[in-house]
Amino acid sequence: MYSKRHYIAGLFFVCGLALATAMQSRAQGDRPKPDFVEVPAGTYWPLLKNTNEPSEVAVEPFRLQAAPVTNAQFLEFVRTHPKWRRSKVTRLFADNNYLQHWKDDLELGPKAPPNAPVVNVSWFAARAYAAAQHARLPTIAEWERAAQPGFTEVDGRRDVVWTRAVEAWLAVPTPEIEPNVKQTRANFLGLYDLNLLVWEWVEDFNTSMVTGDSRGDSTLDRNLFCGAGAAGARDPSDYAAFLRGAMRSSLRADYCLPNLGFRCADSL
Amino acid sequence: MKKFSRLLAAAALIAVALSSQAARAAAESETTASSPPGSGIPANLPIEHAVLTQAPNVPPPITRKTPAHVIVTIEVKEVTRRLADNVDYWFWTFGGDVPGNFIRVREGDYIEFHLNNHPSSKLPHNIDLHAVTGPGGGATSSFTAPGHGSQFSFQAINPGLFLYHCATAPVPMHVANGMYGLILVEPKDGMPHVDREYYVMQSEVYTTGRYGETGLQGFDQTKAVDENPPYVIFNGSVGALTGDKTLSAKVGETVRLYLGNAGPNLVSSFHLIGEIFDNVYVEGGTSAVQHNVQTTLIPAGGTSVVDFHLDVPGTYILADHSLFRAFNKGALGMLKVTGPENHGIYSGKEVDAVYLGAAAPEATAAGRREATLQAQIDAEMKSNPKIAGLTKEAQISRGKQIFMSSCFACHQPDGMGLPGVFPPLAKSDFLMANRERAIRVLWKGLSGPVTVNGKEYNSSMPPQELTEQQAADVLTFVTNSFGNSAEPFTVDEIRKVHQDTSPH
Numbered sequence: 001m002y003s004k005r006h007y008i009a010g011l012f013f014v015c016g017l018a019l020a021t022a023m024q025s026r027a028q029g030d031r032p033k034p035d036f037v038e039v040p041a042g043t044y045w046p047l048l049k050n051t052n053e054p055s056e057v058a059v060e061p062f063r064l065q066a067a068p069v070t071n072a073q074f075l076e077f078v079r080t081h082p083k084w085r086r087s088k089v090t091r092l093f094a095d096n097n098y099l100q101h102w103k104d105d106l107e108l109g110p111k112a113p114p115n116a117p118v119v120n121v122s123w124f125a126a127r128a129y130a131a132a133q134h135a136r137l138p139t140i141a142e143w144e145r146a147a148q149p150g151f152t153e154v155d156g157r158r159d160v161v162w163t164r165a166v167e168a169w170l171a172v173p174t175p176e177i178e179p180n181v182k183q184t185r186a187n188f189l190g191l192y193d194l195n196l197l198v199w200e201w202v203e204d205f206n207t208s209m210v211t212g213d214s215r216g217d218s219t220l221d222r223n224l225f226c227g228a229g230a231a232g233a234r235d236p237s238d239y240a241a242f243l244r245g246a247m248r249s250s251l252r253a254d255y256c257l258p259n260l261g262f263r264c265a266d267s268l
Numbered sequence: 269m270k271k272f273s274r275l276l277a278a279a280a281l282i283a284v285a286l287s288s289q290a291a292r293a294a295a296e297s298e299t300t301a302s303s304p305p306g307s308g309i310p311a312n313l314p315i316e317h318a319v320l321t322q323a324p325n326v327p328p329p330i331t332r333k334t335p336a337h338v339i340v341t342i343e344v345k346e347v348t349r350r351l352a353d354n355v356d357y358w359f360w361t362f363g364g365d366v367p368g369n370f371i372r373v374r375e376g377d378y379i380e381f382h383l384n385n386h387p388s389s390k391l392p393h394n395i396d397l398h399a400v401t402g403p404g405g406g407a408t409s410s411f412t413a414p415g416h417g418s419q420f421s422f423q424a425i426n427p428g429l430f431l432y433h434c435a436t437a438p439v440p441m442h443v444a445n446g447m448y449g450l451i452l453v454e455p456k457d458g459m460p461h462v463d464r465e466y467y468v469m470q471s472e473v474y475t476t477g478r479y480g481e482t483g484l485q486g487f488d489q490t491k492a493v494d495e496n497p498p499y500v501i502f503n504g505s506v507g508a509l510t511g512d513k514t515l516s517a518k519v520g521e522t523v524r525l526y527l528g529n530a531g532p533n534l535v536s537s538f539h540l541i542g543e544i545f546d547n548v549y550v551e552g553g554t555s556a557v558q559h560n561v562q563t564t565l566i567p568a569g570g571t572s573v574v575d576f577h578l579d580v581p582g583t584y585i586l587a588d589h590s591l592f593r594a595f596n597k598g599a600l601g602m603l604k605v606t607g608p609e610n611h612g613i614y615s616g617k618e619v620d621a622v623y624l625g626a627a628a629p630e631a632t633a634a635g636r637r638e639a640t641l642q643a644q645i646d647a648e649m650k651s652n653p654k655i656a657g658l659t660k661e662a663q664i665s666r667g668k669q670i671f672m673s674s675c676f677a678c679h680q681p682d683g684m685g686l687p688g689v690f691p692p693l694a695k696s697d698f699l700m701a702n703r704e705r706a707i708r709v710l711w712k713g714l715s716g717p718v719t720v721n722g723k724e725y726n727s728s729m730p731p732q733e734l735t736e737q738q739a740a741d742v743l744t745f746v747t748n749s750f751g752n753s754a755e756p757f758t759v760d761e762i763r764k765v766h767q768d769t770s771p772h
Contacts (some may be wrong), residue, residue: 097415167486167487167489168486170390170391171358171486171487172346172358172390173346173347173358173388173389173390174387174388174389174390174414175388176388239438239441239489242437242438242441243391243437243438245437246391246392246436246437246438247391247392247413249392249411250392250411250412250413250436251413255413255416257413257414257415258387258388258414258415259390259414
């Protein structure tokens, strides 16, 4: 198991990384990045209502990568950041499945097409990649805001074609080899693959489930089990939102899953 | 200043993320230090692996007289699986099968439970066993991301027959998609001896398409919320307990059924046509509190145990006596009992006499009109024999599948019907005389007296929920089986009658 010493070392490491990144980003300024799409201000309605939580969250305008980060893009990152190579990564920051579908440290191989979304990456690795691009991971509120539109409607719930596509994706197991990014239609904002290709890391995944109040210390409530999950649900019929919530709350920051990738965000 | 505050916020987030990670690791290492996995289980117990069976089979009775440390390992897998003939569904399963494996343990046993979620799974899953005393019935301890495994243990302190199911949000969807099964905690002294035991589980499936619509079907949230399932099934598919999968037993034997109802919405009125339950362990409890029961109620998320002695050979039908579910949605199974007849208990048909009621429909104006139409249709068929572009054999084959899911319970697998109750299809003059009438009866149902092969029947057949193609197929099957022979029915032929009789 992990020793405390490792953690303290890790804390210094990541804080240092963040500091360095932030300074760098200050030096580079907020120049627009290619393939990022501006997401206008909007509102995010948390899945569960709780007296201690706002029933809606205002989302500032921000930029989001048009598609998930690909294997090729992540390969470029590990080329320039050797400590994130599969054989070098610190176990604390990525479990044994880290990049396990790649052939080798710097070789993608047949199970990782260059334009397919990178998966089997931990939250730590995703954040490190984002920082290297002078970007960050989106928050739950931002991600959900960006994923609200359908193909042809500002509100996806009114877009039957889009709703069916999301439900169809949710219904099928993970393929052994992920298809390429941008193979589906872009949503109303010009963003690809949201809810249609892989699950995606968000910055605050581990706050996915509401805690606090009388149910505060109960894992039962936090993990949306059984009836506890439906009490206080904003819209219990939105099962896709429940599935995303359950997925996020099943994660730990070192987990590397075969259907979990990410995309970067940037503040305006 | 703005940049600085953003930097601060970033650092704070990292600190929060890391400290929660550190806290978790610390908690884990403490847990590891003081109580390694399985440490709640007494060390001196014999260790055994549970025998897990797929429905309708039940693991053998437990002969142990003392507790054991029982290891149960179940893999969660999301698979495409047959729901009905030519209909598939993406099921989420415990152990690759629907219902999940039957687990049998003894009261007082300590169960070390391993739940592994296959790497190809789209979703996290967990397990809530109603046999567990503790929060979430194990769900809090078994929440497992794809490609991960969880372990927890519990003592089976309450005997009885219990349901288990996935309890990950949204729970009803996980249950509707196939994540359920049964665990029997045998009382310390065991269950009374019977000759055969079977495992039967009812559930609903909320497909996007209507009943029988072919191809891969998805989950329909609206139908689920409305509690309006196209399918109500036993053991995970239409026909899981019919045809070559019919349950079997012999005259003189006692049979016990371990019954579960996964729901997620409907309550089952479980009935075995032609038998009376000698003992019913109501709601899966440990006392046979009721005897001589015809229909027993199984709550959604509950169970029942029934047993009965078999006195007479024949085919007995398992059904949800909410009958449209049985006849139109799939909730049918069969138990075939072989052995010597006992005419004292059941004589079979003894008298079959002519009884003249209303005039035969052949003599009516409608009957004559039908004959005229029939001639026109025959002419059309002859001039265009490949109307649907389908071979007769393929239609017969598909029609047989429909017959075995929708028709056989009344008309019987051999098409002979039941004397005085359900008319025969085999060599039936009524069926073979008039094609349009046959279509109309299938489509609109038929109530009131009819004469078939010179014998009067006065009962009711409900309209069948079929597509035009399915109607053509099943009619082609019945008019070319059981000694019958006719030209195949075409979709155009069906449609003509359909439009003619449709209210729109």
